Amino acid sequence: MSERRGILAGGNWILDKIKFLDTYPQQDSLANIVGETVSNGGGPFNVLIDLAKLGATFPLAGVGLIGEDAEGQWVRQQCAHNGIDTTHLRSQSESPTSYTDVMMVKSTGRRTFFHCRGANARLGPEHFPLADHSARIFYIGYLLLLDRLDEPDAEFGTVAARLLHDAREAGFKTCVDVVSEDGQRFAKIVRPALPYVDYCILNELEIERTTGIPTRREGEIDLDAVKRASRELFAAGVQEWVIVHFPEGACATNGLGESFIQPSLQVPDDQIVGTVGAGDAFAAGVLLGLHDELPIETALRYGIATATACLLSAGTSDGIKPLEVCLHHLEAWSFRDLSPQ
Secondary structure, rough: OOOOOEEEEEEEEEEEEEEEEEOOOOOOOOOOEEEEEEEEEEEEEHHHHHHEEOOOOOOOOEEEEEEOHHHHHHHHHHHHHHEEEEEEEEOOOOOOOOEEEEEEEEEOOEEEEEEHHHHHOOHHHHHHHHHOOOOEEEEEEEEEEOOOOOOOOOOOOHHHHHHHHHHHHHOOOEEEEOOOOOOOOHHHHHHHHHHHHOOOEEEEHHHHHHOOOOOEEOEEEEEEHHHHHHHHHHHOOOEEEEEEEOEEEEEEEOOOEEEEEEEOOOOOOHHHHOOOOEEEEEEEEHHHHHHHHHHHOHHHHHHHHHHHHHOOOOOOOOOOHHHHHHHHHHHOOOOOOOOOO
């Protein structure tokens, strides 16, 4: 194993203000808020909190910008409580701490996001201490939601691509995650980063929008299409693993074209409290395995177990427990059948 240890995670630091609705209204109509909570949000914040709760034994550190406001203080308090190094999480007065109003229909778990970009929009390459840090993995989340890092770069395509190049040159393994936005920017923003990415973690809609390959057929996940899309990302430059997660499970593909499938669990609907943060919980579990150089099958099981735990509570990370506890979920319910129909 590499002598480097730990995960340095940078990008979006967000407060998720989650409101549970009785129904999602048409425009100009009314819905009732039947509950609400505040939770951590944004890729690095979620992943680091989840790793801490899983019991990661390696250092966890964050990079980002927050506001000089009560929300920013709350972010620091959560990190301190979970043993996350915030030396490079900087406060500034020009913009508020970023937040998202998450509207979740209680009966279905469907979510709609209204986002204030806030301080995250000011995050630039100068805020990343690559030369001074000895973490093993450098994680960025989310591409497409970091204004300055998504800007064009004459040599590398985007500023984020240059940053990832510099991280690999400094000795890190690199990992990216993207946001599920509606739009046509995926190829323009995501593809330039791929030659400098070791681990690319995204969901089925995000890889579809990046490659143009539909990943569902008649509403069902098309695993052959997911594998084709993953191989296309390798052709675009990904170095080690493309890992795609979807409600039915996950698929990890390597540069040799080998794919490993891990079904998700058939959790009863009445056990699912919320879905906010499940994708980042999956990423945290996978990164726990990748950091410790465990077999990819093990990393995928960690990811599915952690994502399942997330579903059982309302907040982004409220359901995450030590890894041994999360793994017990794999024995509580049956795995989905992902064999060809």
